[in-house]
Amino acid sequence: MNETISAARRAKVFLLNALMYLAAGLVCLLLVGIIGYLLFRGVPYITWELVSTKPSLLRGTVGILPNILNTAYLILATLAVVLPLGVGAATYLNEYAKNERLVRVIGLATETLAGIPSIIYGLVGMLAFVQFCNLGTSLLAGALTLAVMTLPTVIRTTEESLKTVPQSYREGSLGLGAGKWHMIRTVVLPCAIDGIVTGCILSIGRVAGESAALLFTAGMANEMMNLLEAVQPGNAGSTLTIALYMYAKERGQFDVAFAIAVILLALTFLVNLAAKAAAGKLKKKRG
Amino acid sequence: MDKMRRMGKRVETGMGALFFLCGVLTILFVALITVFLLASGIPAIQKIGLFDFLLGSVWASTAAEPSYGILPFLLTSVYGTFGAILAGTPIGLLCAVFLAKMAPEKAGTAVRGAVDLLAGIPSVVYGLVGMIVVVPFVRDAFGLPDGANLLSAIVVLAVMILPSVISVSETVLRAVPKEYEEASLALGATWTETVFGVVVPAAKSGIATAVILGVGRAVGEAMAVMMVSGNVANMPKLFGSVRFLTTAVASEMSYSSGLQRQVLFSIALVLFLFILAVNLILNLIVRRGERNE
Numbered sequence: 001m002n003e004t005i006s007a008a009r010r011a012k013v014f015l016l017n018a019l020m021y022l023a024a025g026l027v028c029l030l031l032v033g034i035i036g037y038l039l040f041r042g043v044p045y046i047t048w049e050l051v052s053t054k055p056s057l058l059r060g061t062v063g064i065l066p067n068i069l070n071t072a073y074l075i076l077a078t079l080a081v082v083l084p085l086g087v088g089a090a091t092y093l094n095e096y097a098k099n100e101r102l103v104r105v106i107g108l109a110t111e112t113l114a115g116i117p118s119i120i121y122g123l124v125g126m127l128a129f130v131q132f133c134n135l136g137t138s139l140l141a142g143a144l145t146l147a148v149m150t151l152p153t154v155i156r157t158t159e160e161s162l163k164t165v166p167q168s169y170r171e172g173s174l175g176l177g178a179g180k181w182h183m184i185r186t187v188v189l190p191c192a193i194d195g196i197v198t199g200c201i202l203s204i205g206r207v208a209g210e211s212a213a214l215l216f217t218a219g220m221a222n223e224m225m226n227l228l229e230a231v232q233p234g235n236a237g238s239t240l241t242i243a244l245y246m247y248a249k250e251r252g253q254f255d256v257a258f259a260i261a262v263i264l265l266a267l268t269f270l271v272n273l274a275a276k277a278a279a280g281k282l283k284k285k286r287g
Numbered sequence: 288m289d290k291m292r293r294m295g296k297r298v299e300t301g302m303g304a305l306f307f308l309c310g311v312l313t314i315l316f317v318a319l320i321t322v323f324l325l326a327s328g329i330p331a332i333q334k335i336g337l338f339d340f341l342l343g344s345v346w347a348s349t350a351a352e353p354s355y356g357i358l359p360f361l362l363t364s365v366y367g368t369f370g371a372i373l374a375g376t377p378i379g380l381l382c383a384v385f386l387a388k389m390a391p392e393k394a395g396t397a398v399r400g401a402v403d404l405l406a407g408i409p410s411v412v413y414g415l416v417g418m419i420v421v422v423p424f425v426r427d428a429f430g431l432p433d434g435a436n437l438l439s440a441i442v443v444l445a446v447m448i449l450p451s452v453i454s455v456s457e458t459v460l461r462a463v464p465k466e467y468e469e470a471s472l473a474l475g476a477t478w479t480e481t482v483f484g485v486v487v488p489a490a491k492s493g494i495a496t497a498v499i500l501g502v503g504r505a506v507g508e509a510m511a512v513m514m515v516s517g518n519v520a521n522m523p524k525l526f527g528s529v530r531f532l533t534t535a536v537a538s539e540m541s542y543s544s545g546l547q548r549q550v551l552f553s554i555a556l557v558l559f560l561f562i563l564a565v566n567l568i569l570n571l572i573v574r575r576g577e578r579n580e
Contacts, residue, residue, distance in 0.1 A: 088309025117507025
């Protein structure tokens, strides 16, 4: 078919096609390059000692177990706060709200929250939770900050899923005499579980990868804590991301930093897979 | 029976109120963030004077006679973001066109997977790779004493905004009506000409959304930039060590006190207003796009 068009046009088409393939190739190359380089630099330093001990000045060893645990605690605590609030907000928007204008304002506020950079969350979290609520630099303050930060994600995914619950389910439930709350609890929310799960997974990814918002809220301690200690005010703890930053920027221990980066990368990969699986389920339900 | 009904009613009202509270929570949070930033950011601006604060070109917070001009940070953030957009948008847009209109199914899935993964990589990891790979590369390529400068930051930022630019652009490109393509093809344009001559222009406002989203991401990025930009409060130079608005807040927060600390909150306030403006523009574009449909 290209025989019929002029040489100039053919050249232009060829050029544009080439540029497009180049751009797509570049994106893939970037990913492969970053992953390959991280694996190459980091994997040799992931040892059992590194992931199973805490850092010891006496023995001069480095361990990141406290950071791994802190990341897990932070994820749990953040989810515990953000899930009820986010699901509640989405339920209000989809099931209760009648005032169009209020819904629009809430939507606008949610978008605004989603657009605020994490460094500002960190700063306001420090002002509000660390100082104003007097929680001290602590994992708890970090979790509360991240809960506000991840709220838009949970609201959005839950709302998407609530919209796919057929109206007839609601009518059936109400027709049988259920109250509105009873209907929501037993019919609507269980049907929207996939959206809630997707919101959870995306939040986990966000929390695990967050650093700027934690710098001034969750602190930099590397002590071992159990879950109960971790959620008490005043107990600071650094996550994997903060530990990576400290090892790379402040101490110049790049081997440890790369090892942590590989762990974070694996986490990202898992979160991605899980999110894809959940989204696939959601799509199937819709289709 | 009557008692039960009354109980049920009370539970209903209670739950309704609870859901309402959750619903307005985001409004409350935005209001609180604004109040906290205004309350802690304005005093220092009053002390220094708005003019000296915004347009002062010397930042010397720890000097004997401190000077708190944030123009270096403002300009660095603007230049850095502009540079990242300039470098990232063409690549992102071309990649999005490829994904939306050209890619064979398997290649599309692969590239899309790569984009999703790139979006998920934490910013400290980008910072680390930038520190170890980009910074030395820039240093050697341009024969500089140190490669931690604005250019390195732009490179890292450009990579970091790619995923959002690509995924939003792809979505809007897919939303362009098929009839446009068919009309163009019927007039004898080739598929590539159709895509670039008709589909891309038709998705103009959506692509603008993608770019502005990228702007928001680049302006707000702190950790990765902190690791590669050198972090000295110079006026922006491509090959000079620079400090962004975000990194200005982060780098002195841990040891600051008094007026110096207050100024950091003022910088955060400026950053916040910057982001709000970006969001506002985004909303206007989206709304205009909706009206046009």
